Amino acid sequence: xxxxxxxxxxxxxxxxSSRSRSQRRVVVMVATxxxxxxxxxxxARRTWRADGPHFLGHVISQIMLDPRDRRTLLAAAKTGHLxxxxxxxxxxxxxxxxxxxxxxxxxxPEGQQGRTVDHTFWLTPGHASEPGAWYAGTSPQxxxxxxxxxxxxxxxxxxxxxxxxxxxxxxxQDGTPxxxxxxxxxxxxxxxxxxxxxxxxxxxxESDDGGRTWATLLKGLDVVxxxxxxxxxxxxPHCIRICPSNxxxxxxxxxCGIYRLDRPSDTWVRxxxxxxxxxxxxxxxxxxxxxxADTAWVFPMDGTAVWPRTSPEGRPAVYATRNAxxxxxxxxxxxxxxxxxxxxxxxxxxxxxxxxxxxxxxxTSGELxxxxxxxxxxACVARHLPEIYSVEVAEL
Amino acid sequence: xxxxxPSALRSYTERSKAEASGATLAAxxxxxxxxxxxxxxxxxxxxxxxxxxxxxxxxxxxxxxxSQPLRAxxxxxxxxxxxxx
Numbered sequence: 001x002x003x004x005x006x007x008x009x010x011x012x013x014x015x016x017s018s019r020s021r022s023q024r025r026v027v028v029m030v031a032t033x034x035x036x037x038x039x040x041x042x043x044a045r046r047t048w049r050a051d052g053p054h055f056l057g058h059v060i061s062q063i064m065l066d067p068r069d070r071r072t073l074l075a076a077a078k079t080g081h082l083x084x085x086x087x088x089x090x091x092x093x094x095x096x097x098x099x100x101x102x103x104x105x106x107x108x109p110e111g112q113q114g115r116t117v118d119h120t121f122w123l124t125p126g127h128a129s130e131p132g133a134w135y136a137g138t139s140p141q142x143x144x145x146x147x148x149x150x151x152x153x154x155x156x157x158x159x160x161x162x163x164x165x166x167x168x169x170x171x172x173q174d175g176t177p178x179x180x181x182x183x184x185x186x187x188x189x190x191x192x193x194x195x196x197x198x199x200x201x202x203x204x205x206e207s208d209d210g211g212r213t214w215a216t217l218l219k220g221l222d223v224v225x226x227x228x229x230x231x232x233x234x235x236x237p238h239c240i241r242i243c244p245s246n247x248x249x250x251x252x253x254x255x256c257g258i259y260r261l262d263r264p265s266d267t268w269v270r271x272x273x274x275x276x277x278x279x280x281x282x283x284x285x286x287x288x289x290x291x292x293a294d295t296a297w298v299f300p301m302d303g304t305a306v307w308p309r310t311s312p313e314g315r316p317a318v319y320a321t322r323n324a325x326x327x328x329x330x331x332x333x334x335x336x337x338x339x340x341x342x343x344x345x346x347x348x349x350x351x352x353x354x355x356x357x358x359x360x361x362x363x364t365s366g367e368l369x370x371x372x373x374x375x376x377x378x379a380c381v382a383r384h385l386p387e388i389y390s391v392e393v394a395e396l
Numbered sequence: 397x398x399x400x401x402p403s404a405l406r407s408y409t410e411r412s413k414a415e416a417s418g419a420t421l422a423a424x425x426x427x428x429x430x431x432x433x434x435x436x437x438x439x440x441x442x443x444x445x446x447x448x449x450x451x452x453x454x455x456x457x458x459x460x461x462x463s464q465p466l467r468a469x470x471x472x473x474x475x476x477x478x479x480x481x
Contacts, residue, residue, distance in 0.1 A: 081404050081449040081476035082438035098434050104442040114443035 024395040026352050027092070028360055029073070030368055031060035034386035036075060038063075038093055045358050045372050048381050054093060062347055064123040065394035066149070068131050074150045076120035076136070084119045086136070088150050092396075101152040103136050103144040105160060115160075117142060122347070124185040127192030137182035141169045141199045143211075157211035165214075168202045168232040176200050176236075183346065184240040188247050196240065196250070203235035204252070220268035222256035239286045239346040246293035249324075253286040253298055253346070260325050271325025275300070279312050279319070279330075285349035289357060289374075294324040297331075297351070297375060299344045299361060310341040318349075318359065318375050334378035335369070342367075347390035354395075362388030397466065399428060400473040405439070408432040416472075421452065422462035424472060439474065451475040 028039040028048070037052030054060075058077045066072040073093055078084040086099040108114025117138045126133025126145075136144040136153060145156035159165040172179060181200045188194035193210035196217070204217040216232050227234040236255035243249040248263040258272030258281045272281025282303030289295035297320045302308040311317070317332035342363045349361035359371045366385035371378045399414045406412065409432050416431070418424035422444075429436035439450045444462055446452060452459050453473040454466065466472070 079404055081402075081447070083441060083447050085434065085438065100433065102437065104437070107442055107444070116441040116443055116445070 024354075026354070026358065026393055026395050027065065028368070028370070028381070029063040029065065029390075029392040029394070030362055030382075030385065030388060031063050031075070031347075031390040031392075032362075032366070032386040032388050033059055036060040036063050037382070037385065039368070039381060045352075045354070045370070050382065051093065054096070055087070059119065060389065061119055061121045062123050062390040062392065064125065064392055066125050066134075067394065068125065068128060070394070070396055072149055074123050074134065076123055078119045084117050084138075086120055086123075086150055086153070099146075099151055099153065101154075103138050103142065103153040105142060106155060115140060115142070118179050120144075121181045122183040122185055124187065127187050128189070130192055133192075135185040135187070137185050137197065139179035139181045140172055140175065141180055141182040141202060143182055143185070143197060145211075157207070157214070159205075159214060165202075169199060170201060170233050174201060174233070184237065186240060186242045186250075188242070189244065190247055196242070198237040198240050198252075199232075200238065200255075201233055201236045203232035204237050204240065217261075217266060217268075219266050220261075220270065221252075221254060221259065222270065224256065238284045241286055241288045241296075243288050243293035245289070245291050249293045251286050251288055251296045251325075253283050255282070257281045258283075258286070258298055258325065269325070271321070274321075274326060275319060275328050276330075280304070282307075282309075283344075284309075284346035285344055285361070287349055287351045287359060290351070290353045291355075292322075295320065295322050295374075296325070297321075297349070297359060299349055301343065308341075309343050311343075314339045314341050316340050316342045318361070318371075318378075320375050331371075331375035332378075333376060334371075345389055347392075348388050350391050350393050352393045352395065358393070360391050360393055362391040364388060397424065397468055398471050399424065400471070402474055402476040404476045405435055405474065408435040408438075417468070419465060420462065421454070421459055421464040421466060421472070424466060425462070449476060449478050451477045 026041045030037045035053035035056040039048040061076040063075045073089040075087045085102040087096045089096045105115045120136050121139050122137035124135040132149045134146045143156045144153045146153045184198040186196040195207045198204045205214045206217045207214045223229050223234040238253045240252045250261045252259040257270045259268035260271045261268045275281045279300045283301045287297045302312045316335050317330045319328045352358040357374050362368045364387045368382040399416050401409045416424045416427040425436050
């Protein structure tokens, strides 16, 4: 196990700032298979103004606002015909400009096959102390970094050239239906050199030295029956989140359950065992509370038999824990009571930083839903959108 | 030479025909990219392979290699193909 640094606790004095936060307007960024939309909320988050489509017909995996300047947007894009790229806006989406050098693998030596980025899947802004720094995860699995606000991107760290990592990544056929992915790139808010990322498949990885070296973080995680837990290639983390109020705590929604990790332990605990048995603990997204590390939300999917990945029994609901996973509560008020066979992808549920916190999710059937009270009551914001890949929210 | 640009790439050229020069297809595409930065990577991947849903024709014949020699009088047609829905 790698040597662990002592890191200062994140500032917990958030009462005053949370009050001011609740007055700020939010923008919800919805990325879909056919373009992107921005929904601007009023201060109360009751009414929403749709701004879009942006990039109509483009496959947009994610749109993310830079929290350090609250102006710069990055959009991960491709089309059915054209190769992948990243678009940037420095005026909140009024105008867009393409990255000069989008994420791309190095050219292979003559006679070797070489890898090709199919699409950029995941965007993570760098540490607050590193303005202009961004990370990107791609399909197939690649880790990239930009130092200039997303204008130019370069392969980051050695994992793309490491035979061991390449073996763990497997081939395109080993990956998820839309291609194997590198995702959940996490920067410790206390230390820009402390990083995590996950691969579907390929497991969870951690660096304590700014990405120079990595170690696996797999203890306690289950894999599909019949496979070897010791092999990272068989691990399929779907979504990992770090708690802003306690960065020593992470939650994970995995192909095989819901987990919590409290550092310095390196063993994940399957808190999904405490979910109601008929619902199970399979799903894609997971959201953590900005000020309470004991609170998290998931959106369960049916993981039985042929893995339908739809709301169990056609009754969609978010499930919340308020005690770090000891118990879970169904939150479905306002959502359809029956015959709603929704799928919510791993990037398609998120939360704002207001008090009470707002929760948002988008379905593959093109509906955007939100709750202004941490999931107790839900309302539909938009219908009839294309398949939703990602929902992000930011304060302006 | 004349290069016909498909609709998916006209956000770069702003018209359906562009002029480019070069002794090979690779050189012509490099010249296009100098005039319209970013256009090449949308058609050609980082391993110098023509992307899956892009087809390139020279004087009506499909070309699969970037090393294909070209003459100044050739007409290059870039087509977006086989993807939609």
